[in-house]
Amino acid sequence: DMALRHYTLDFSLSTAVPGLLSIFHEQEMTETVHDTNGHGYLATFVGKNGRLVILRVHSHGLVTIDLQCYEDDNILLNALEKKLKVLLNGNITRIKRLPAIVRGAKVDRYWPTADGRLIEYDIDRVVYEEDSAYQNIKILHSQQFGNILVLNGDVNLAESDLAYTQAIIGSGKENYAGKEVLILGGGDGGILAEVVKQKPKMITMVEISFKVIDGCRTHMRKTCGNILDNLKGDCYQVIEDCVPVLKKYVQEGRMFDYVINDLTAVPISTEPEEDSTWEFLRLILDLSIKVLHPAGKYFTQVSLVLLATAEYDECKLLILLLLIYQSSISSVGIN
């Protein structure tokens, strides 16, 4: 794998140390000192095998070192860190060395969270990848978490995430026996597999793409068991659709005892007029409540992150909607 290894080593100095540069001169690298117009010292060093070092001494005492190379190279950085500690003895107030970031690798291990945090998973292979009309669908294998479903780059569910499924169906406190249940999304089959055990009257699951189901049926079996082997059973049916079916149910006056909204954190709209995330969330909530029995329950995951990144007015809107709806239904279960 010709991926680029990008190492970083940063430290903060209490005083300027002019001897710092000598360390790099030993490395047989071609040095270029750049004019930063008063923004500290900046030098680039190009060495053998495409190796690149960027040394910056920032004006506020921070020193950052980048090492880019095509092979694992902890040796250089270990030596560097050791020498720096000797040279800068007593002047280092903080030191931080991150694991190398591997860029352009065949198997991508970096899947940031919805709130933009960088997370590296121990992913060793891609077991499924398909593009539907609406989504890029990936299933990635992790030693630690089992297979992981990633929709449009957003980590959805790992095989180890039974806790999530249990939470969204009410943490074992609900009795689904003989009930009408509507699942929005849920393509990994986890909710369906759990609820079906309780012998509901009928579960209707509307999933925007059967390609999600195709992947999960084969590669997320710790989540879905064998429930996705058939899209129709004694007490369940899976339909490839979402909003249009919901709208149809509203028109027909169909009612459910439970609506479980398992759509992605940033749900996918299929209509241009629903292109604002918040408009779309409102539409889903609105339609869901219309098909819910007065004594029914609505379960959903609310991404706190989404709320946190939302405009204040949008937050207020959602909370207001929840309050309005709450007065018309017996309980809003948010896990």
Added chain:
Amino acid sequence: DMALRHYTLDFSLSTAVPGLLSIFHEQEMTETVHDTNGHGYLATFVGKNGRLVILRVHSHGLVTIDLQCYEDDNILLNALEKKLKVLLNGNITRIKRLPAIVRGAKVDRYWPTADGRLIEYDIDRVVYEEDSAYQNIKILHSQQFGNILVLNGDVNLAESDLAYTQAIIGSGKENYAGKEVLILGGGDGGILAEVVKQKPKMITMVEISFKVIDGCRTHMRKTCGNILDNLKGDCYQVIEDCVPVLKKYVQEGRMFDYVINDLTAVPISTEPEEDSTWEFLRLILDLSIKVLHPAGKYFTQVSLVLLATAEYDECKLLILLLLIYQSSISSVGIN
């Protein structure tokens, strides 16, 4: 905060695109093209306010762009990505943009796992920091996980990690009433707080540093409750020590019904002769088994990561030890 924002934008090209460079020429940056001796194209661009861009077109079709700047600057990268997509229309086989890495910030959000994976937490402040003779002890506040105990840079336990505590004490299947219990480590107080509820005869907890306890007593109360407010209770005592106490118990012939090993993934030796991680793990296991009743139980977390990174012989040694000990005690509980 004068921290350095380090953005990366990488993509893979199916064919070489010579027009690529023109994008950067518009940015009023000073360009330096470096000789890489046949390892692709490398140019550095220095702009206003200490802004640095590194553009590399690697020989195997990978393009990597680094942007370092002192302010959040998604605008440049957004514009760049958009232009690149137009310019390289149809030639991009993959694109990857990571959240900016913030280097040298006052509050460090990057705490790699024991197996060297890069993880960014939503940490917004340091609530406790002390150095003991053996460890750097930090408690960091995360919106998502509550306060997090970090020992020597290794994330130990978050307030949200009740599941870990429940697992290591036997997942609710053990009856501690009237039993003699020895906890190794456990300074966050989670195990102590849980086991004490079952009215054991006596819990002895040996923690290497009371500075851990001091921090957790105040800042990890969701984990420890009020149990650490007193270091001695009706049925528990906390001792600041570890191996020497264990050795003394062996000499005195003291026996426990349960030994719960909650030491860090890479435990801290206080003796130079125990400086190999594996020697030390062996010592702890050896002493633990010696103070365990023949019908007693030993609970521990085994870091699979540690096993994975261990030399093969060391793995064999540990597995062998476990097998030997297993024949002399009734069960080895590994959660």
